[in-house]
Amino acid sequence: MFLGCQFSLYPMTDRFVEVILGAIDRLQNLGDRLRVESDDLSTLLVGAPEVLFPALQECFVQAAGRSSHLVMNVSLSRGCPGEPDDPLCHSAALGGSVEPTAAGRVSAALGRLGPVAPTGIPAAAQIALYPLGRPDYMAAIGDCIAFIKKSGLHSRAKHFCTRMDGDAAEVFQAIETSFLCFGGHDDHVVLTAVISKGSPSPRPAAG
Amino acid sequence: MFLGCQFSLYPMTDRFVEVILGAIDRLQNLGDRLRVESDDLSTLLVGAPEVLFPALQECFVQAAGRSSHLVMNVSLSRGCPGEPDDPLCHSAALGGSVEPTAAGRVSAALGRLGPVAPTGIPAAAQIALYPLGRPDYMAAIGDCIAFIKKSGLHSRAKHFCTRMDGDAAEVFQAIETSFLCFGGHDDHVVLTAVISKGSPSPRPAAG
Numbered sequence: 001m002f003l004g005c006q007f008s009l010y011p012m013t014d015r016f017v018e019v020i021l022g023a024i025d026r027l028q029n030l031g032d033r034l035r036v037e038s039d040d041l042s043t044l045l046v047g048a049p050e051v052l053f054p055a056l057q058e059c060f061v062q063a064a065g066r067s068s069h070l071v072m073n074v075s076l077s078r079g080c081p082g083e084p085d086d087p088l089c090h091s092a093a094l095g096g097s098v099e100p101t102a103a104g105r106v107s108a109a110l111g112r113l114g115p116v117a118p119t120g121i122p123a124a125a126q127i128a129l130y131p132l133g134r135p136d137y138m139a140a141i142g143d144c145i146a147f148i149k150k151s152g153l154h155s156r157a158k159h160f161c162t163r164m165d166g167d168a169a170e171v172f173q174a175i176e177t178s179f180l181c182f183g184g185h186d187d188h189v190v191l192t193a194v195i196s197k198g199s200p201s202p203r204p205a206a207g
Numbered sequence: 208m209f210l211g212c213q214f215s216l217y218p219m220t221d222r223f224v225e226v227i228l229g230a231i232d233r234l235q236n237l238g239d240r241l242r243v244e245s246d247d248l249s250t251l252l253v254g255a256p257e258v259l260f261p262a263l264q265e266c267f268v269q270a271a272g273r274s275s276h277l278v279m280n281v282s283l284s285r286g287c288p289g290e291p292d293d294p295l296c297h298s299a300a301l302g303g304s305v306e307p308t309a310a311g312r313v314s315a316a317l318g319r320l321g322p323v324a325p326t327g328i329p330a331a332a333q334i335a336l337y338p339l340g341r342p343d344y345m346a347a348i349g350d351c352i353a354f355i356k357k358s359g360l361h362s363r364a365k366h367f368c369t370r371m372d373g374d375a376a377e378v379f380q381a382i383e384t385s386f387l388c389f390g391g392h393d394d395h396v397v398l399t400a401v402i403s404k405g406s407p408s409p410r411p412a413a414g
Contacts, residue, residue: 006333006367008401010217010278017407040408041333041401044366071217073280075335075399077367081345126213126248128282130337130397133344138288159251160213160284160397190337190367192282192399194215194248200224201247 001094001186002083004035004046007056007074011067019070023062030055035088042073048091049180057119057172060195064121064168069198076179079188094185102139109147109181116169123168123197126161127175130190131183144182148174156204161192165203171195208301208393209290211242211253214263214281218274226277230269237262242295249280255298256387264326264379267402271328271375276405283386286395301392309346316354316388323376330375330404333368334382337397338390351389355381363411368399372410378402 011019024043027036034055035046045052056074064070078094129144131137145162148155151174153164164174175193183189218226231250234243241262242253252259263281271277285301336351338344352369355362358381360371371381382400390396 004366006365008278010219012217012219012221012223014219014221016219016276038408039365039411040406041331041370041403042365046366069223071215073401075367080367082348083366124248128397130339132337132339133342135340135342137340141289158213158246158249159211159253159290160282160287163248190335194280196248199247201245204246 001078001089002046002080002086003049003052003078003089003091003094004044005052005056005074005076006042006044007059007072008042009059009063010071010073011063012069013067015066019063019066022066023059026058026062027055033088046086047088049093049176050091053172053176057168060168060172061119061121064197069200070196072195074193074195076191076193077189078179079186081188093180102143105181106143106147106150109177110150112177112181113151113173116173119168121168121197122165123171123195124163124165124199124203125171125175125193125195126158126163127178127191127193128161129178129182132188132190134187140182144178147178147181168195168197208285208296209253209287209293210256210259210285210296210298210301211251212259212263212281212283213249213251214266214279215249216266216270217278217280218270219276220274222273226270226273229273230266233265233269234262240295253293254295256300256383257298260379260383264375267375267379268326268328271404276407277403279402281400281402283398283400284396285386286393288395300387309350312388313350313354313357316384317357319384319388320358320380323380326375328375328404329372330378330402331370331372331406331410332378332382332400332402333365333370334385334398334400335368336385336389339395339397341394347389351385354385354388375402375404
């Protein structure tokens, strides 16, 4: 299993350099549990989801505290057949004998949601799930949308993606669950997400 | 056929509102040829590629002229089976009797590249192609990477995406060609792209 993401922080401020570096420099503390590589476009994270997702959320929270409008862009990938197995990525979240089945995956995903410590940061996100190599991929996408609608996060249909609104901690939990629960353990699954805080543009009505 | 994208502009400046609105307000001029809908997260464009891609590039150029560091994030989609056919999207680029074949698609894509009027804006981009619903999708991805390597744009392998560097006009042409040429006319194909100008971080060496 190879699991990771490319992500970027976009603080809409003249002080963007210090906001970005102040957030991603803290990732170095996770040195032996997460592979971290930054360039001028994005930062690569490779590791197990239980390490990777808290690190992503912490980066968002750190940067959000120092920029009135901030966007994080993330492309997550797991199981790409072109990537090597990496022990750093081994995780109970994608192992064990219980494979998600189409019939039970929405309720399994809902069952994975638990109480989270709120960050106090209202976030809006839009995500798109791409289960690759499977003719039945549209059913998995439909189930993921059904999960988000039932998650309690305010959501709204958009072309090409699904929107959700909530505390940043709830949003990151829903993104992690969407990424892990819709596709077999060894499937190649991609999820893209844009997570935004503090846009001055009006939020659309629910629908 | 339904073809379009969600895109966002991220100008890393305190003046981000005027930079974003100054660029996307110009899209209204394309009213009857392109469907345009903005909210607080992104702008939806629906239309034929020969209208959509010049509009995207124009937005990038307009915003780049007013922000020293700017990023555009784009998620393109065509042929999604959950979307209705839309006459606005009909295009010779995805019609006619000549379907791209696996054997000839790299050279067909290279043959589609022509001289473009340079914008004078150096851009760096990273893209990922997701041909959906096909067990042989990795071959299409591999061919798209081979095309970018042969396109003359400085390129570099990264996990989960492929990088290119060049004048913004060359970069947008390569993105459009990647999106249109790797997958059958009626296939569901997604391409995500991040296009950046003016990052103060050092550019990695070619490789």
